[in-house]
Amino acid sequence: MKQLFLDIQQLITLEAAAKKQGRQIREEDLSVISDGAFLVSEEGRILWTGARKEALKNYSGPDFKMVSLGAQTVLPAFLECHTHSLFAGERFEEFELRLTGVSYEEISRRGGGIQSTVNATRQASSEELKKLLQKRIQNFRKQGVGVVEVKSGYGLSLKEELRLLEVIRSLKDPLVVPTFLGPHSASPETPNLDEYMEDLIRKGLPEVSKRSLAHRVDIFIEKGFFTLEQAERYFKAATDMGFQVAAHVEQLSRQGGADLARKFKALSVDHCVNLSDEDIQELSNSSTTSVLLPSADLYLNVDYPPARKLIDQGARVALSTDFNPGSSPSQSLELCSLLARLKMKMTLPEIFSAWTVGAAFALGLEKDRGNLEVGKFADFQVWDKPWSSFFYNFEEIHPRDLYLSGKSVAIS
Ligand code: NIG
Ligand code: FE
Numbered sequence: 001m002k003q004l005f006l007d008i009q010q011l012i013t014l015e016a017a018a019k020k021q022g023r024q025i026r027e028e029d030l031s032v033i034s035d036g037a038f039l040v041s042e043e044g045r046i047l048w049t050g051a052r053k054e055a056l057k058n059y060s061g062p063d064f065k066m067v068s069l070g071a072q073t074v075l076p077a078f079l080e081c082h083t084h085s086l087f088a089g090e091r092f093e094e095f096e097l098r099l100t101g102v103s104y105e106e107i108s109r110r111g112g113g114i115q116s117t118v119n120a121t122r123q124a125s126s127e128e129l130k131k132l133l134q135k136r137i138q139n140f141r142k143q144g145v146g147v148v149e150v151k152s153g154y155g156l157s158l159k160e161e162l163r164l165l166e167v168i169r170s171l172k173d174p175l176v177v178p179t180f181l182g183p184h185s186a187s188p189e190t191p192n193l194d195e196y197m198e199d200l201i202r203k204g205l206p207e208v209s210k211r212s213l214a215h216r217v218d219i220f221i222e223k224g225f226f227t228l229e230q231a232e233r234y235f236k237a238a239t240d241m242g243f244q245v246a247a248h249v250e251q252l253s254r255q256g257g258a259d260l261a262r263k264f265k266a267l268s269v270d271h272c273v274n275l276s277d278e279d280i281q282e283l284s285n286s287s288t289t290s291v292l293l294p295s296a297d298l299y300l301n302v303d304y305p306p307a308r309k310l311i312d313q314g315a316r317v318a319l320s321t322d323f324n325p326g327s328s329p330s331q332s333l334e335l336c337s338l339l340a341r342l343k344m345k346m347t348l349p350e351i352f353s354a355w356t357v358g359a360a361f362a363l364g365l366e367k368d369r370g371n372l373e374v375g376k377f378a379d380f381q382v383w384d385k386p387w388s389s390f391f392y393n394f395e396e397i398h399p400r401d402l403y404l405s406g407k408s409v410a411i412s
Contacts, residue, residue, distance in 0.1 A: 001042065001063065001064065001065045002039055002040065002041055002042065002047065002059070002063065002064050002065070003039070003040045003064070003065045003066075003067050003406055004037060004038075004039050004040075004055055004059045004060075004064045004065070004066050004067065005037060005038050005039075005040065005067045005069055005074070005378075006036075006037035006052050006055055006056075006066065006067070006068060006069065007052070007068040007069050007070045007071065008033075008035070008036045008037065008052075008069055008071050008073075008074045009034065009035065009071065009072045009073065009386075010032050010033070010034060010036070010072065010073045010074070010386065010387065011032065011033040011034075011036025011037070011038065011049065011074050011372070012030050012031070012032055012073060012074065012075045012076070012352070012372075012387055013030075013031045013032075013033060013036075013049055013076075013371060013372040013373055014029065014030055014031055014076055014352065014353060014356055014357055014370075014371035014372065015031040015049075015371060015372070015373045016028060016029040016030075016031045017029040017030065017031070017349075017352075017353045017356075017357045017371060018357050018366070018370060018371040018373060021316060021357070021361065021366075022289070022316040022317070022318075022353050022354075022357040022358040022361055023314050023315070023316050024311065024312075024314055025311075025347075025349050025350050025352075025353040026349060027347075027349045029349060029353065030349050030352060030387065032387075033049065033050065033051060034051075035051060035052045035053075036049065036050070036051065036052065036074070037049070037050060037051065037052045037054075037055035038050075038055075038372065038378070039055065039059055039064075040378040040406040041406075043405070044377055044378055044404075044405025044406035044407065045375060045376065045377055045378065045405075045406075046372060046373060046374050046375065046376055046377075046378050047374065048374060049372060049373065049374065069382050069401075071382045071383060071384065071400070072383060072384050072385055072386055073382075073383040073384075073385065073386055073387050074372075074380050074381070074382055074383070075144070075352070075356075075380065075381050075383065075387070075399075076356045076369075076370060076371045076372050076379060076380055076381075077144055077145060077146030077147075077356075077369075077379035077380055077381055077402060077403075077404065078143070078144050078145045078146070078333065078355040078356060078359070078381075079145065079146060079147040079148075079149075079318075079355065079356065079359035079360055079362075079363060079365070079369065079370065080140050080145045080147065080148045080149060080320055080321065080323075080333075080359070081147075081149050081268065081291060081318050081320050081359040081362040081363050082149060082151075082246075082268075082270050082291050082293060082320035082321075082322055082362075083136075083140075083148060083149055083150055083151065083320065083321065083322065083323045083324070084150075084151050084153060084154070084181075084322070084323060084324035084325075085133055085136040085137070085148070085150045085323055085324075086121075086129060086132075086133050086150055086151070086152065086154065086164055086167060086168060087117050087120070087121050087132075087154045087324065087325055088117075088120040088121045088123065088124035088128065088129060088132065089116070089117055089119075089120025089121070089325060090325055090329070091112075091113075091116065091117065091325045091326045091329070093112075094107050094112050094113065094116070094326060095299075095329075097112075098300075098301075104252065104300055104326075104327065105222075105223065105224050105252065108185070108224060108225075109224065113185075113326055114153075114154070114156075114184060114185040114326065115156075115185060115186075115188070117154045117324075117325050117326065118154050118155065118156050118160075118185075118188065121154040121155065121160075121164070122155070122160055126163060126166065126167050126170070129164070129167045130167050130170055130171065133150065133167065133168070133171065134171065136323070136331065137150075137171070137173065137176060138411075139331045140331060140333075141402060141409060141411050142396075142398055142411045142412075143331075143332075143333045143334075143396070143397055143398065143399075144333075144381035144397070144398075144399040144402055145333070146175055146369065146379040146402070146404050147175045147176075147177060147359075147360075147363065147365065147369060147379075148175065148176050148177070149176075149177045149178075149179055149216075149320075149363060150168050150176055150177070150178055150179070151178075151179045151180075151181040151184075151218055152164040152165050152168075152178070152179070152180055152181050152182065152184075152214075153181030153182070153184035153185075153218070153220075154184070155182075156182070156184065156185060156186070156187045156188060157187055157188070157189050157190075158182075158199060158200075158203055158204050158207065161180065161182045161204065162204075162207060162208070162211070162213065165178055165180065165208065165211075165213035165214055166213065168213075169213060175404060177216070177363055177365075178213060178214040178216070179214055179216040179217065179218050179246065180204070180205075180208050180213070180214040180216065180217045180218070180243075181217075181218040181219070181220070182200045182204045182217075183196070183197060183200055183219040183220065183226050183230070183231075183234060184218075184219075184220050184225075185220065185225055186225075187199075193225075193226060193227070193230060194230065197226070197230045197233060197234060200234065201233060201234060201237040205217070205237055205238055205241055205243065206241070208243075209241050209242070209243070214243075215242075215243060215244055216243060216244045216245070216246060216267070216363075216364075217234070217238045217243045217244070217245060217246070218245075218246045218247060218248065218270075219231050219234055219235075219247050219248065220248040221247055221248060221249050221255050221257035221260075221261075222248070222251060222252055222253065222255060222257075223252065223253050223255065227255075228255055228256050228257065228260055231247065231257060231260055231261075232260060235247075235260070235261070235264040235266075236264075239264055239265075244267050244364055245261060245264050245265070245266040245267065246261075246266055246267055246268045246269070246270060246291075246362070247260075247261040247266055247268075247269055247270065248270050248271055249261060249269045249270065249271060249272060250269075250271060250272055250273055250274040250275055250279070251271035251273055251274075251296070252273075252274075252300075252302070253274055254274040254275070254276060254279075257269070258272060258275060258279045258282075258283060259279060259282060261288065262282060262283060262286050262288045265287065265288070266288050267288065267289065267361070267362055267363065267364050268288060268289045268290070268291045268318065268362040269283065269288055269289075269290055269291070270290075270291040270293060270320075270322075271291075271292075271293055271296070271305070271322075272290050272291070272292060272305045272306075272310070273297060273302060273303055273304065273305050274303075275305070275306060275310075277309075280306060280309050280310055280313055280315070281313060283310065283315045284310065284313035284314040284315040285314070289316045289317065289318050289358055289361045289362040290305070290310050290315050290316070290317045290318070291317070291318045291319070291320055291359075291362050292304075292305045292307055292317055292318070292319055292320075292340070292344065292354070293319075293320055293321070293322035293328065293336075294319070294336055294339035294340055294343060294344060295321050295322060295328045295330050295332070295335055295336045295339065296322045296327040296328040297339075297343075298335075298339055298343075299327055299328055299329070299330075300327050304339070304343045304344050305344065307340065307344035307345065307346050308344065308345050308346075311346070311350060316357075316358055316361055317346075317350075317354050317358050318354050318355070318358035318359040318361070318362040319333075319336055319337065319340055319351065319354040319355055319358070319359070320336070320359065321333065321335075321336050332396070333355065333397065334391060334394060334395065334396065334397045335394070337351050337355075337390070337391040338391055338394060340354070340391075341391060348387070348388065348390060348391065351390075351391060352387065352390075356370050356371055357370045357371055377404070377405045377406075378403060378405060378406040379403065379404050379405065380402075380403050381399035381401070381402050381403075382399055382400045382401040382402075382403075383399050383400060384400055398411070399411070
C-alpha cells in the first residue's frame with residue numbers, strides 16, 4: 001500500500017540543492033516545506049511531496065496508509081561515501097608514536113601503519129571480519145546514515161583483497177557499496193610497487209569484475225605509496241574494464257593525483273588537503289566531487305582542505321569520516337561536521353548538502369538517492385530538533401527513526 005508520511009514541522013527535501021548538483025548551496029536550497037508530507041510507493045519511491053493540507057485532500061482513503069511521524073524535522077538519510085570499515089585490530093601505539101613527533105610516512109616506512117592493520121586483518125577469520133563490519137555499519141545507521149561505502153585495502157594480496165570483498169558481499173546489504181582498494185600500500189608478498197600494480201591490473205581487476213565484487217576502484221597516490229604513473233596505468237585499465245574511479249589524493253603532499261583522476265572522470269577525489277589554485281579551479285569546473293575528510297586531518301595534525309575556495313568557485317563537495325584504525329579512528333559524523341564548521345568554515349546548509357546530495361554524487365547514486373524528491377527512494381531520518389541546532393554540541397547524534405526505501409530500520 002502507498003504510505004503517506006505526515007505531521008512534520010519541517011520537511012527538508014534539499015530539492016533545490018539536488019537541482020544545483022550540490023554546488024554553491026545556500027539556506028534556501030534546503031527546500032524546507034513547513035507542515036510537510038510525502039507520499040511513498042509500494043517500491044519505496046517518493047511519489048509526491050508538499051503541504052499536509054493538500055495531502056489530506058488528495059491522498060486520504062482506504063488506498064493509503066497514513067503514518068503520523070510527529071516530527072520536528074525530517075531529513076534525507078546521510079550517505080557515508082568513504083570508509084575503511086573492514087579491518088581488525090587497533091593502532092593506539094601508533095597514535096602515541098605520532099604524538100611524539102614520528103610522522104605517518106615514517107611509521108609506514110618502519111612497517112607500521114597500514115601494514116600493521118594488514119597483519120591483524122589477515123589473521124581474522126571472514127566470520128570475525130563480518131561481525132566487526134556489521135557492528136560498524138550499525139554504528140553509522142544509528143547516526144542516520146543509509147548508504148555506507150566500504151573499501152577493501154587491508155588485504156594487500158590478490159587472495160586477501162578478494163576475501164575482503166567477499167566479506168562485504170556476504171552482508172547482502174544493497175546499501176553497502178564496496179570499493180576495490182588493492183593499491184592501498186605495498187603488498188607484503190610483492191614489495192615492489194610496480195610489480196604489485198602489474199598484478200592488480202592483470203589479475204586483480206579482471207577477477208573483481210568477473211565475480212562482480214565491486215564496481216568502483218580506489219588508489220592511494222602519495223609519496224612512499226603509489227606514484228602518478230602507476231595510478232595512470234591503473235585508471236586506464238580500470239576505466240577500460242568499466243569500473244568507476246575514486247582516488248586518495250593530495251593528502252600529505254601534492255602529487256598531481258587530483259588532476260589525473262579528474263582527467264579520468266573520477267567520481268570523486270578524496271582528502272584534497274594540498275591542492276594548488278589551478279587544481280581548485282579545474283575541480284570546480286568538473287563533474288568530480290571533492291570528498292573532504294577533516295577527522296583524518298585532525299588525527300594527523302595537518303592542514304584542512306580549502307573547502308571555502310572549492311565551494312565558492314563552484315566545486316561540489318562531500319564530507320566523510322574516512323573511518324579507519326590509523327588516520328581516522330572515529331565513526332562520528334558529529335565530529336567531522338564540527339570540524340567542517342570550525343576549521344573549514346562550511347555553513348550548515350553546505351554541510352547538510354555534503355552529507356546527502358554531495359555524497360550521493362560521489363558514489364554515482366544521485367539519480368536514486370541523496371534527497372527527498374519525486375522518483376527517489378524514501379531514505380529519511382526523523383528528528384525531534386530543528387535543523388539549525390545540528391552539529392553544535394559535541395555528542396553522539398541519533399535520529400529518533402531511520403527509514404530506508406520507505407521502511408523503518410531498527411537503529412537502537
Ligand atoms: O584515508 N590514506 C590512506 N588511507 C587511509 C588511512 C589508512 C590507514 O592509515 O590505515 C586514509 O587516511
Ligand atoms: Fe581513506
